[in-house]
Amino acid sequence: xxxxxxxxxxxxxxxxxxxxxxxxxxxxxxxxxxxxxxxxxxxxxxxxxxxxxxxxxxxxxxxxxxxxxxxxxxxxxxxxxxxxxxxxxxxxxxxxxxxxxxxxxxxxxxxxxxxxxxxxxxxxxxxxxxxxxxxxxxxxxxxxxxxxxxxxxxxxxxxxxxxxxxxxxxxxxxxxxxxxxxxxxxxxxxxxxxxxxxxxxxxxxxxxxxxxxxxxxxxxxxxxxxxxxxxxxxxxxxxxxxxxxxxxxxx
Ligand code: BV8
Ligand code: ZN
Numbered sequence: 001x002x003x004x005x006x007x008x009x010x011x012x013x014x015x016x017x018x019x020x021x022x023x024x025x026x027x028x029x030x031x032x033x034x035x036x037x038x039x040x041x042x043x044x045x046x047x048x049x050x051x052x053x054x055x056x057x058x059x060x061x062x063x064x065x066x067x068x069x070x071x072x073x074x075x076x077x078x079x080x081x082x083x084x085x086x087x088x089x090x091x092x093x094x095x096x097x098x099x100x101x102x103x104x105x106x107x108x109x110x111x112x113x114x115x116x117x118x119x120x121x122x123x124x125x126x127x128x129x130x131x132x133x134x135x136x137x138x139x140x141x142x143x144x145x146x147x148x149x150x151x152x153x154x155x156x157x158x159x160x161x162x163x164x165x166x167x168x169x170x171x172x173x174x175x176x177x178x179x180x181x182x183x184x185x186x187x188x189x190x191x192x193x194x195x196x197x198x199x200x201x202x203x204x205x206x207x208x209x210x211x212x213x214x215x216x217x218x219x220x221x222x223x224x225x226x227x228x229x230x231x232x233x234x235x236x237x238x239x240x241x242x243x244x245x246x247x248x249x250x251x
Contacts, residue, residue: 004241005233014212015186015246020099022184023090024177024202025235028191028217030110032084032236035077039193046070056165064157068148071160074108075126083114086190089239091115096247101180105192105199107162120173120180122199128161137161174198181205190216191235194223203227 015021027037036042038051049070053059060067091114094100103120104111109127111119129149130137133156141149141158149158163169177199181187187206194200203223207213215227216238224230231238 003233004237005231007231007238007242007245008229011212011214011229012242012245015242018097018185020184021093021097021186021188022101022103022177022180022202022206023093023188023190024181024192024199025090025102025104025106025111025190026192026194026199027106028193029086029090029235030081030084030106030108031191032086032234033081033110035081035108035110037191046073052165055162057167060159060164064159065147068159071126071162078108078110078126081108081110083110084236086235086237086239087111087114087116089243092243092247093239094118101176101184103177103180103199103202105196107160120177122163122169122173122177124160124162124170126160126162129158130161132157132159169198177202178205181211182209184209184211186214187211188214188216189223189227190239192217192221194221 031037041047042049042051054067054070087110090102090111094102094116101118101120102111102116103122105123107123107126109125128137131151131154133154134151138151138158141152144150150156151158181202182205184206187203189203203213207226213227214229214231215221215223216231216233216235218232218234
């Protein structure tokens with residue numbers, strides 16, 4: 001998993017000439033930071049739960065305490081994690097390109113912690129909470145034994161500010177992501193199983209608009225047969241190698 005796969009010279013040429021690049025990331029880019037990917041088996045007391053069943057409004061309605069504690073556990077995992085070379089290579093990419101947008105499905109906030117600025121969070125963020133009744137962000141709440149805690153404004157239940165299955169994505173972020181995919185010269189799909197919609201549509205929008213689409217993933221995905229270039233390796237290995245070959249970084 002740690003060797004750098006061959007990077008086609010045609011891809012290097014296109015990236016050197018590119019002015020507009022868009023990137024879609026999934027849980028795989030945080031794997032090398034030690035954050036488990038969304039679909040890999042969960043550990044410890046969460047082993048018996050399927051994330052796709054927990055990340056739903058139904059699960060929260062049925063057992064708000066269980067769902068809140070699952071997110072608290074994930075927050076703790078992320079707090080102990082650090083961005084990895086894959087995150088930092090994307091920060092470099094943003095610095096070198098005239099127009100660059102980073103669209104993420106991840107809710108761990110690691111892209112911003114690494115120093116990326118143009119980030120669109122399609123599925124929200126683990127570290128933000130919102131009131132179920134007022135649907136507004138809540139920055140803080142008084143210490144209490146309530147799990148989930150209560151909204152300090154109206155007493156309603158608080159929930160993580162993430163997009164659950166069956167919920168709409170933030171309209172502004174999705175629209176910007178679709179526009180970026182439609183106008184990018186090069187579109188990267190990195191560390192995602194390409195199973196979840198509408199995020200999984202973005203590389204297809206880029207393809208239809210004539211972009212060069214590059215997938216970086218150690219495993220094949222449903223997108224793999226359609227991309228222009230497939231780099232079968234770990235993001236934390238492939239992205240730094242790509243950045244150094246394009247911008248001679250670290251030479
Ligand atoms: C919506 C936030 C509509 C919460 C998440 C049938 C067909 C089409 C669509 C649907 C359908 N049935 C249902 C739907 C809709 C559904 C959907 O797409 N379901 C899928 C499963 C079929 N979508 C939704 O519900 C979306 N909303 O459609 O609303 C609507 C319309 C009208 C009115 C109301 C509603 C909402 C989707 C968002 C759900 N929330 N997360 C949380 O995180 O707790 S999605 C969840 O999956 C994660 O957040 C993650 O972001 C996302 C995708 O997973 P990945 O990031 O790809 O992670 P995964 O583990 O799957 O894969 C990791 C990959 O990394 C692997 O490929 C692995 O090989 C690779 N990898 C590993 N190591 C590395 C690596 N790659 C690189 N380097 C490494 N080192
Ligand atoms: Zn409230």
